[in-house]
Amino acid sequence: MARPTRVSRALSQNFLSDRKAAARLARLAVPDRRAAPFLLEVGAGKGALTELLARRCGRLLAYEIDERLVAALDARFSAVPQVRVVAGDFLAACAPRTPFSVAGNVPFSRTAAIVDWCLRAPALTDATLLTQLEYARKRTGDYGSWTRLTVLSWPRHEWRLVGRVGRYSFRPVPRVDAGILRIERRRTPLLDSAALRGWRDLVELGFSGVGGSLHASLCRARPKRRVDAAFRAARIDRGVLVGEVSPERWLRLCEVLVP
Template identity: 80%
Template sequence: MARTHPPSRALSQNFLADRATAEHLARLAVPREHEAPLLLEVGAGKGALTEWLAPRCRELRAYEIDRRLIPVLRDRFAKTPQVTVVGGDFLAAKPPRTPFSVAGNVPFSRTSAIVDWCLRAPALTEATLLTQLEYARKRTGDYGSWTLVTVRSWPRHEWRLVGRVGRGRFRPAPRVDAGIVRIERRRTPLLAPAAHERWRHLVELGFSGVGGSLHASLRRAHPGRRVDAAFRAAGLDPGVLVGEVAPERWLALHEALDA
């Protein structure tokens, strides 16, 4: 009888147990077979998603931190030459220098760190991640509000919520449903390279809360009349909450204040 490996609470493991969901996630990550030259899977688990990703990649590196599962994965994909099972922490991996994508059923407790890794990787083309639904909705503006991480990365990365997955499709079932997030690097950034540092400073200042409002925070670095004019150009009320400002409005603020 094959050995079973109970999920580890310490590793925040909730294995994807629905084949249709795994196939759907793979199609979202790589729409056409053999399209991805290099794909990194984070948290391969027992290979439920790996099975569907493998035919769609020329090279698939499946990362798994749980040592108990490494032999299971290697045995399962021993005859699938494009799959390399990598035992160890995905976050310790060095990002490839050539274009690559990322996909995975992400441990909820490590989502932010994994997303940060993806955003810092210069050669990343896109990431398709199964995350906690609340995280997915917050980061993609689905609640009608936006977070610092999303706005700060917006000129280079587009964020989209592309699906929802019920908690009952995992084993063990988590306490909440999941969402599928797509983070795509823009082929043409919305800002020139020289402007990105000034963009980062503007957004971080705005989200700092210093002064009690976005308008007051920006006035710490810009004359009041310029901030007023920038808000008018962006179509924003001076009393607007920082989280309510969509990335497109931030771009208008930046254009006016950076002139």
């Protein structure tokens, strides 16, 4: 009998062992089987999620960085024509030029880098990622606050927390629960290219932290009377902290403050 593969702490491996949770993640990643998307999987591991994703997509590239797992993956999916196992780091992959989706049980320690890769890929349509629950909640405003990255990317990407997976659904068991994070690229951005440049400048200024409040930060580069008018239009209190302002209210601020 073959010995089980030891988990690599350096690769932040926590294999999803709950088949129901894996099936739920696959459904969320590909809601409509008829769409038959081109899908990239981050960290195929032992193939539990790969098997379920393969049934729902037209083409699947399953990336696995751990060389010890690749041979077994190749053998398991050699007869599945829509699946190709790719030995290597997902982060080193060139983003496809045609529309594609991303899904996977993300190594917790590499979540930020993988999300950044997805946001930078022009042809990405959506990403469904199993991350630490705290990360997913912070990025989606589930705590009632929003991060700089979420607000910056909001005109082009929508962020949603679409599910939770308990820590005992993984082997080995991690210290925290996981969340299913869904990032969808908008078909039509909320702002045009010219407005997006102004949006980035405004958001960066707001999150600079100078002055202690969003109002004080914005007044460093905008006339106070215009900032006051923007806050009235967005129905925001002058003492509000920057993280408490939702992306929708940021859009209203932008309408008044960005020419």
